[in-house]
Amino acid sequence: MRFNSLIDALLDEFDANNNAAYEQLKVTPKMFQQIKNHQILPGKDFIERLSRLTNNNELLQLFKQKSEEFEVPKQLGSKPSALKILIGVITVGIISGLFTGFGYQPLWLFVLVLIIGLLIVLPIFFNEYWLVGKLEMIRTFFDKNEIKKVLQLLNLKKKYVKSFKYSDVSKVELIYKPKKRMSPFDFTGDYFYMIFDMSTGEKQALNLEKMDSSRLESFVFFLSSKNMIVEDQNGVLEALGHHENLFEHFANVGE
Numbered sequence: 393m394r395f396n397s398l399i400d401a402l403l404d405e406f407d408a409n410n411n412a413a414y415e416q417l418k419v420t421p422k423m424f425q426q427i428k429n430h431q432i433l434p435g436k437d438f439i440e441r442l443s444r445l446t447n448n449n450e451l452l453q454l455f456k457q458k459s460e461e462f463e464v465p466k467q468l469g470s471k472p473s474a475l476k477i478l479i480g481v482i483t484v485g486i487i488s489g490l491f492t493g494f495g496y497q498p499l500w501l502f503v504l505v506l507i508i509g510l511l512i513v514l515p516i517f518f519n520e521y522w523l524v525g526k527l528e529m530i531r532t533f534f535d536k537n538e539i540k541k542v543l544q545l546l547n548l549k550k551k552y553v554k555s556f557k558y559s560d561v562s563k564v565e566l567i568y569k570p571k572k573r574m575s576p577f578d579f580t581g582d583y584f585y586m587i588f589d590m591s592t593g594e595k596q597a598l599n600l601e602k603m604d605s606s607r608l609e610s611f612v613f614f615l616s617s618k619n620m621i622v623e624d625q626n627g628v629l630e631a632l633g634h635h636e637n638l639f640e641h642f643a644n645v646g647e
Contacts, residue, residue, distance in 0.1 A: 394454065395451075395454055395455070395458065395633070396430055396630065396633065398450060398451050398454065399427070399442070399451060400428060402442055402443075402446045402448055402451060403424070403427065403428055403442070405446055406424075416441075416445055417438065417441060417442065417445070418437075418438070418441065419434075419438065426623075430624070430627065430629065430630050431623065431624060431625050431627075432621060432622065432623055432624065433612060433613070433616050433621070433622040433624060433629060434616065434621060435616055435618075435619035435620055435621050436455070436616060436617050436618070436619050437619055439451060439452055439455045439616075440452060455613065455616075455617070456617070458609070458610055458613040459610070459613040459614045459616065459617035461610035461613075462524075462607070462610035462611050462613070462614035464524050464525055464526050464614070465523060465524060465525050465526075466523075466524045467521060467522070467523055467524075468521065468522040468523075468524060468598065468603065469519065469520060469521030469522055469599075469602075470518075470519075470521060471521045471532075472518040472545055476518075477514070477518070477545055477546065480510075480513060480514055480517060480518075481510065481514075483513075484506060484509040484510050484513050484514075485506060487509060488502055488505040488506040488509050489502065491505050492505055510542055511538045511539060511542055512538075514541070514542050514545050515534075515538045515541045515542065515545075518534075518545055519533075519534070519599075520532060520533035520534060520599075522598060524611075524614075527557055527558065528555050528556060528557045528558065529555065529556060529558070529588075530553065530554070530555040531553070531554045531555070531596060531598075532551050532552070532553050533551070533552050533554070534551060534552065535549075535552070554596065556588070556590060556596065558615070558618035558619070558620060559618075559619075560590050560591055560592070561588050561589065561590060561591070561618075561620050562589050562590065562591045563589040563620070563621050563623060564586060564587070564588055564589070564615055564620050564621065564622045564623065565586065565587040565589070565622075565623045565625075566586055566612065566622060566623065566624045566626070566628050566629070567583070567584070567585055567586070567587065567625075567626065568582065568583070568584050568626045568628050568638065568642055569582060569583040569584075570582050570583075570642045570643060571583055581601040581602075581639070582601070582638075582639060582642065583601075584599070584600045584601050584638070585597050585598060585599050585600055585601075586598040586600055605632055605637075605638065608632065609629065609632045609633070612624075612629060626642075
């Protein structure tokens with residue numbers, strides 16, 4: 393990954409045993425080492441400071457290029473549309489009709505099967521979604537109770553909305569955990585998510601399981617351009633920089 397090799401070369405110009413270097417870069421010794429080990433992607437202020445102190449503009453230009461690849465506003469996740477929900481309701485209705493013989497069984501039985509079907513199907517196929525803007529992120533999510541979630545999807549109950557400005561985020565954590573599969577037929581993804589730590593102590597989790605790898609890298613650099621420190625203890629960005637499949641990469645790491 394060109395960005396990592398470049399930042400390594402520039403950091404090598406500083407004496408890691410000299411406290412004056414940390415003062416110049418305005419980092420702690422621990423953070424300096426984490427950046428060198430690619431466990432942290434620093435914020436824009438650090439990149440600008442490092443570029444200025446080393447009189448090297450290439451790092452800053454590469455940083456801007458990567459962060460600008462993520463165009464905003466951008467929606468992450470699938471927003472439930474009226475058409476998708478209507479198709480879901482009709483599909484469940486047809487299946488319910490098949491189970492009840494399309495009128496051969498009492499109407500109350502059809503209604504009961506329909507309600508049970510909606511409570512099972514709709515909550516599975518529709519989940520939270522995020523809107524990434526220039527100044528803030530907006531998370532729209534649903535109740536954990538299936539009945540309340542169905543009511544929210546049918547617009548009979550308000551969805552939950554949480555927004556926060558980038559300046560309110562103290563740290564971002566990128567986390568990847570391989571899932572232990574008990575069955576060879578378990579094709580679900582590994583645990584992959586991002587934690588936003590707010591200055592208030594609150595945390596917001598963004599699921600990344602279905603996010604395209606190329607978009608993910610530019611998204612992380614976009615967050616860094618908003619002066620967020622992104623912790624990557626698992627080496628996700630390093631793997632993406634080498635164009636590796638994350639599932640295969642972490643499966644091999646665990647062997």
